[in-house]
Amino acid sequence: MIDRTKELIKVTDLRKSFGKLEVLRGISQNIFVGDVVSIIGPSGSGKSTFLRCLNLLEVPDSGSIVFDGQEITGRKNARSIDATRQKIGMVFQHFNVFPHLKVIDNITLAPMLEKHVDRAAAEEQAAELLRRVGLLDKRNEYPTRLSGGQKQRLAIVRALAMEPEVILFDEPTSALDPEMVKEVLDVISDLARSGMTILIVTHEMGFAKRVSDTVLFIDEGQILESGTPEEVFEEPKTERCRAFLNQVLY
Amino acid sequence: MGELIPAIWQKYGYVYIQGAWGTVYIALLTVFFGTILGTLLSFLRLSRVRPLQWIVQVYIWILRGTPTLLQIYFFYFYLPRYLPFEMSERACIITALVVNASAYVEEVIRAGIQAVDRGQTEAARSLGMTARHTMTRIVLPQAFKNILPALGNEFIVMIKQASLASIFFIVELTSAFKTVQSATFITIPALIISGAIYLALTTVLSALMKLVEKRLQSND
Ligand SMILES: Nc1ncnc2c1ncn2[C@@H]1O[C@H](COP(=O)(O)OP(=O)(O)OP(=O)(O)O)[C@@H](O)[C@H]1O
Ligand SMILES: [Mg+2]
Numbered sequence: 443m444i445d446r447t448k449e450l451i452k453v454t455d456l457r458k459s460f461g462k463l464e465v466l467r468g469i470s471q472n473i474f475v476g477d478v479v480s481i482i483g484p485s486g487s488g489k490s491t492f493l494r495c496l497n498l499l500e501v502p503d504s505g506s507i508v509f510d511g512q513e514i515t516g517r518k519n520a521r522s523i524d525a526t527r528q529k530i531g532m533v534f535q536h537f538n539v540f541p542h543l544k545v546i547d548n549i550t551l552a553p554m555l556e557k558h559v560d561r562a563a564a565e566e567q568a569a570e571l572l573r574r575v576g577l578l579d580k581r582n583e584y585p586t587r588l589s590g591g592q593k594q595r596l597a598i599v600r601a602l603a604m605e606p607e608v609i610l611f612d613e614p615t616s617a618l619d620p621e622m623v624k625e626v627l628d629v630i631s632d633l634a635r636s637g638m639t640i641l642i643v644t645h646e647m648g649f650a651k652r653v654s655d656t657v658l659f660i661d662e663g664q665i666l667e668s669g670t671p672e673e674v675f676e677e678p679k680t681e682r683c684r685a686f687l688n689q690v691l692y
Numbered sequence: 693m694g695e696l697i698p699a700i701w702q703k704y705g706y707v708y709i710q711g712a713w714g715t716v717y718i719a720l721l722t723v724f725f726g727t728i729l730g731t732l733l734s735f736l737r738l739s740r741v742r743p744l745q746w747i748v749q750v751y752i753w754i755l756r757g758t759p760t761l762l763q764i765y766f767f768y769f770y771l772p773r774y775l776p777f778e779m780s781e782r783a784c785i786i787t788a789l790v791v792n793a794s795a796y797v798e799e800v801i802r803a804g805i806q807a808v809d810r811g812q813t814e815a816a817r818s819l820g821m822t823a824r825h826t827m828t829r830i831v832l833p834q835a836f837k838n839i840l841p842a843l844g845n846e847f848i849v850m851i852k853q854a855s856l857a858s859i860f861f862i863v864e865l866t867s868a869f870k871t872v873q874s875a876t877f878i879t880i881p882a883l884i885i886s887g888a889i890y891l892a893l894t895t896v897l898s899a900l901m902k903l904v905e906k907r908l909q910s911n912d
Contacts, residue, residue, distance in 0.1 A: 497818055528820030538815035542833045551829060552819040597815075604819055 591622030711868025730797025
């Protein structure tokens with residue numbers, strides 16, 4: 443069973459600057475196992491940077507991130523970063539599937555190399571994952587033959603193959619043609635229902651409303667609102683969030 | 693004048709064939725060792741270690757900023773004097789060409805690696821892949837497709853650059869012309885034969901490269 447009272451990620455006073463630009467200005471947030479957290483906010487507010495700090499694709503300047511009871515920030519923890527990242531999946535706006543590898547090899551490569559899963563087991567698992575997202579018949583194609591929606595579904599199961607404890611999504615549907623958005627959101631909804639812990643930066647407000655337990659509104663590097671979808675979407679407490687919602691909801 | 697060509701070929705064909713073999717031999721060695729050295733240099737330059745980057749930058753700055761011929765003279769005069777073992781003139785000249793080529797190859801390889809989308813590295817690292825696995829399994833295989841055509845061009849440059857060795861009386865295609873010309877006092881036809889062989893070599897090489905590129909592109 444999923445223990446929803448277990449703290450999975452504890453972020454405390456996270457700060458990050460690029461040169462003179464302060465992008466994250468003290469972010470603190472606790473994420474529990476099974477939480478689905480949507481992150482919304484204007485362009486350039488630091489949403490991607492926040493997400494990328496969680497698996498240390500960006501190194502924060504100060505503050506701490508505790509994952510599964512283990513501090514992952516700080517120089518002394520840098521050595522175990524590869525092991526930590528295995529437990530934190532990430533899905534990118536531009537898919538970043540590996541174009542030189544067949545669909546099946548995109549999925550099996552990391553488990554075989556880093557978790558020493560043998561090929562037969564890795565391929566069996568990959569086939570099961572591909573079936574789950576309706577891509578089993580593409581297993582021996584190269585990714586260039588896939589549509590955007592198919593590429594993103596592949597990227598999702600590639601992350602799942604490492605059996606992560608949380609998946610970070612950074613605008614997973616923003617680069618898709620409109621008719622392909624639903625097939626990808628459906629896969630994410632299924633994941634959410636299955637109890638996966640999810641953080642997702644999205645501009646799909648309807649989706650955020652439907653699937654999230656928590657919505658965070660980030661502006662200028664700070665979390666200005668944090669609450670249930672009803673609280674944030676229906677009764678935003680700050681003027682900035684109200685203005686933002688007015689703009690994106692027409 | 694044209695009728696002199698078959699006559700020269702009949703009598704001195706072997707000189708040209710030896711010369712062509714000399715050129716191909718020099719070019720092959722230069723490309724082979726130049727690529728190995730250039731690859732090592734590009735790894736040093738892409739490393740996070742500042743002093744290593746600087747050393748490679750200075751190395752490239754000198755080799756790209758001075759004439760190849762001057763570099764050959766340098767190796768020709770200094771290597772035999774300071775090396776603890778015997779080195780033939782040809783080996784000195786090939787060493788100079790290898791060092792020269794490595795500077796150009798380094799640029800080709802570094803550019804090829806840097807042309808691979810950053811997102812590929814980020815995706816691999818986010819799966820928990822180590823830096824080494826990310827380089828060998830994700831970045832290099834993709835960089836290879838950018839690098840290979842440029843390396844082919846470098847090979848063609850090397851075939852032509854090997855002619856510099858003729859100044860030092862090393863057997864290759866341009867010195868073959870000189871040998872025949874000084875034996876027969878016939879200049880233009882002797883020159884045309886060397887030129888035709890150069891063209892044949894570079895044309896075949898270009899065609900081979902096109903074939904390989906097509907192969908590479910068809911599976912993605
Ligand atoms: N590697 C970097 N170097 C310099 N500046 C950066 C870098 N990454 C992000 N920034 C800057 O930091 C700010 C926040 O970027 P971030 O990508 O986190 O915003 P975002 O909220 O995800 O925006 P968007 O909705 O447009 O994706 C932006 O001004 C951006 O230009
Ligand atoms: Mg972003």
